[in-house]
Amino acid sequence: MLLQAIMTGILMGLLFALIALGLTIIFGVMEFVNFAHGEFLLVGMLTAFYANTLLGLDPLASIPLSALSAAILGVLTYHFLVRFVIRGPMIAQLFSTFGLMLFLQNLFLYFTGSNYKMVKKGLVVGKSIRLGEGLVLDLSVLAAGLVAIVAFGLVHYLFNHTTIGMAMRATALDGLGATLMGIRTERINYLAWGLGSAVVGVAGAVLANFYYIYPTVGMVFVMIAFATVALGGFGSIGGAFAAGILIGLIEVVGGLYLGSQFKFTIVYATYLLVVLIRPKGLFGW
């Protein structure tokens, strides 16, 4: 039982980390928290769902499509909303993205209805393998964890070994300094929104393999993503990775011992305890 919980916890944690990664990329570059992040995840899920039912595409094969649709949404959000709001106080970030959250939820309620949707056929949907006595590995969850690792590897490579990634890091460290060095920070902001949203779109595609899709599904995951990002330290990619796994483990193992109705309670309580000891998160500075 414990072994099973640890395995599932780590894999779910990788997925949480992937969702949080999108949030932390955007925050890192421009200190902006997107409260509608969960709805970006929903866009990824819905893209995978409709690619599956209408085109017969496997959710894993539709990862690029999900990433693309979420990235488009991200760039549009930056262009039409965030660009204007960023000049105002922090309060404006909050209420504008609350507004966006409500808008997207109801947009999808209007167009796709409130009923629960589920991807029914796919390479890993509903399949599992027995590894031993009482130890079952859910293939769709495994796929989510593996995709998350690959995505983290790519983002890590991008940020550390490419010019564009270094330009993003420079903008994150000092926007004005980056401008003086000839970096077009406005373009970097667009890029951060596109990349951050694409990442959460990828998470949506793999999540669609094993999770119900409904207009407010994002609310469940966005709170975990917030806790993950704050626990790891806002803007820290390695922090998001470690905190995601930690939160996944706490959720599943804690839920095993205290009852599943308390699984998120333990996550939030642990998160609160940790940030009180390290106010800027485990890896924040």
Add this chain to the structure above:
Amino acid sequence: MVRPRFLRYLIRDLRSLSAPAKGVLVVVFLFLCLMPYLGLSSFFRAVMIQFLFFSFLALGWNTIGGYGGQIDIGQAQFVAIGAYATTMMLVWWDVPPWFSAPVGMLLASVWCFLIGYPLFLLKGHYFAIATIAAALVLKDLFSNWELIHASRGVHLPFKQAPSLLYLQFHTNIPMYYAMLILFLAGVIFLNWFRNDRLGYQLRAVKENDEAAKSLGIDIRQAKLKAYAMAASFAALGGSFHAIYTMYIDPEAVMSTELSMQIALMAMLGGAATLWGPIIGAALLVPLDRFLGSAMGGKESLQGLDLMLYSAIIMVVAVVEPRGIVGILQRVGRSFRGGRP
């Protein structure tokens, strides 16, 4: 004649208003006082009660969130403490709300000190997200706490005859006036708050906490005091909500959505202004209720009402990040020919 300070501030601030602003204020005040006798529908009264209720909560939020700049998105937990205190004392011991509401406020203040003391180690986004998490922890505990009926919720016992003691009546007119009195008291309180020592201390902390500290302001204590005020407002609102709706459950009184709505109304109207939270509630509550009653019933239109609602929020954010009060100030300035 020696007047208490809150009265002096009130009279001074009313005198300093411009003539058109005074006119608007008189008309609005008369409308609020006479509204039940203007032949408007019971539905309209219910919307007005909601408006006053949310204005009251948003005014309370404004102490810590607006003037203090500490964005709290966990106000619903204090609403719930007030609502549950009133409800359970009525169910168990038949205590009227007049006595249980202050107990609720006290409990909310105690809870806010317990969580506020550590939470104020955090700043900015870290604080905002931690308040959501704290409220969610309490909500999960309430939802699984059998003593208070867990997630099934609690019905308040009905009294046979209308009763002023238990605040139960046949129509919603007395409840309207009860809420109106709370609302006016809230406005007067906030006007005192923003003019008095604590209000200035908090604004100093918000602008630059290091400088505020060097002036001898105890930052943590100032924040805690304001947080306790916000919590008391929320608890009192929660007590009212319980006796007004006669049924509460954790989903209704302590959801993150409620916390967000409270903060949203104050922020949209204009945080750290006296009229901002009221204007925010005056826009959003009727918009939500009337759109909901006009479109919400039809299956084919579900979601459209809230799409329009949230689109307006985003438009305000884009036009003026400081909120509606900021827009009104700009309009007023252009009327006076561009002079500040």
